Amino acid sequence: MTTTDAATNTSDAALAVEVRDLHKSFGRLEVLKGIDMQVDHGKVVCIIGPSGSGKSTLLRCVNLLEQPNSGSVKVNGIELNDPDCDIDTVRASIGMVFQSFNLFAHKTVLNNLTLAQRKVLKRSRAEAERIAQENLERVGLADKINAMPSQLSGGQQQRVAIARALSMNPKVMLFDEPTSALDPELVGDVLGVMRSLADEGMTMLVVTHEMQFAREVADEVLFMDGGVVVEQGPPNRVIGDPQQTRTREFLHRVLNPVHANE
Numbered sequence: 681m682t683t684t685d686a687a688t689n690t691s692d693a694a695l696a697v698e699v700r701d702l703h704k705s706f707g708r709l710e711v712l713k714g715i716d717m718q719v720d721h722g723k724v725v726c727i728i729g730p731s732g733s734g735k736s737t738l739l740r741c742v743n744l745l746e747q748p749n750s751g752s753v754k755v756n757g758i759e760l761n762d763p764d765c766d767i768d769t770v771r772a773s774i775g776m777v778f779q780s781f782n783l784f785a786h787k788t789v790l791n792n793l794t795l796a797q798r799k800v801l802k803r804s805r806a807e808a809e810r811i812a813q814e815n816l817e818r819v820g821l822a823d824k825i826n827a828m829p830s831q832l833s834g835g836q837q838q839r840v841a842i843a844r845a846l847s848m849n850p851k852v853m854l855f856d857e858p859t860s861a862l863d864p865e866l867v868g869d870v871l872g873v874m875r876s877l878a879d880e881g882m883t884m885l886v887v888t889h890e891m892q893f894a895r896e897v898a899d900e901v902l903f904m905d906g907g908v909v910v911e912q913g914p915p916n917r918v919i920g921d922p923q924q925t926r927t928r929e930f931l932h933r934v935l936n937p938v939h940a941n942e
């Protein structure tokens with residue numbers, strides 16, 4: 681058992697992520713209208729759905745960037761709304777990768793990877809650098825350790841962002857459209873890294889428009905629209921044989937982009 685396990689008192693029986701009847705409004709705009717979903721340890725759940733359906737807001741409620749209006753969010757069995765919840769510990773157990781890479785532009789790749797390790801996890805410089813190196817190798821960028829972010833392609837920057845998140849030894853990784861800002865030829869490398877993480881057994885919650893990735897890597901797919909989960913299940917059902925009209929229409933639009941504006 682790691683120190684994080686001891687500190688958060690998690691049990692292996694608990695779900696990695698468990699969301700029950702989650703509601704979130706911004707002013708009078710109700711964005712999440714009662715979301716129920718869960719991610720089991722070691723599983724990959726992909727969330728698909730049109731722009732504005734609340735996907736990012738859901739992820740932001742899971743990693744405490746947004747405060748829900750009501751409902752329950754548990755990460756590794758810990759209720760985030762519980763006044764006894766140690767927010768910093770929970771947050772340290774969740775890795776987040778955004779559409780925009782969010783690297784510190786004025787720091788080297790190495791310093792991007794060691795900063796939070798040292799500040800949040802209080803690791804020594806030597807240990808943080810060792811872990812940074814390991815995770816850069818994991819994403820295929822060991823040779824970029826001393827580069828500045830501006831010297832890297834978008835795909836490389838995103839892989840550095842993944843390595844940075846992994847350096848915190850997260851229990852769960854959240855990805856919010858990690859390839860949407862990339863040139864098409866760079867998407868494959870990032871998806872490849874995510875696929876290998878999934879193969880290693882990482883627990884992942886991924887918002888994506890990459891249907892082939894969702895189909896091949898996800899254990900479960902959720903289709904969200906208008907702040908509700910319209911349909912969920914194994915990818916070959918939700919993507920391969922959707923039951924709901926809204927899911928079918930969305931998939932038709934995503935899979936036939938040429939016809940989208942007709």
Ligand SMILES: Nc1ncnc2c1ncn2[C@@H]1O[C@H](COP(=O)(O)OP(=O)(O)O)[C@@H](O)[C@H]1O
Nearest residue numbers: 706709711729730731732733734735736737738
């Ligand atoms: N901080 C915020 N303040 C006000 N409205 C917001 C905020 N964040 C998101 N929204 C609104 O919530 C809705 C859902 O947004 P979002 O969760 O980003 O959807 P998605 O990620 O599925 O595109 C949108 O209408 C968006 O404009």
Ligand SMILES: [Mg+2]
Nearest residue numbers: 735736737856
């Ligand atoms: Mg979004």
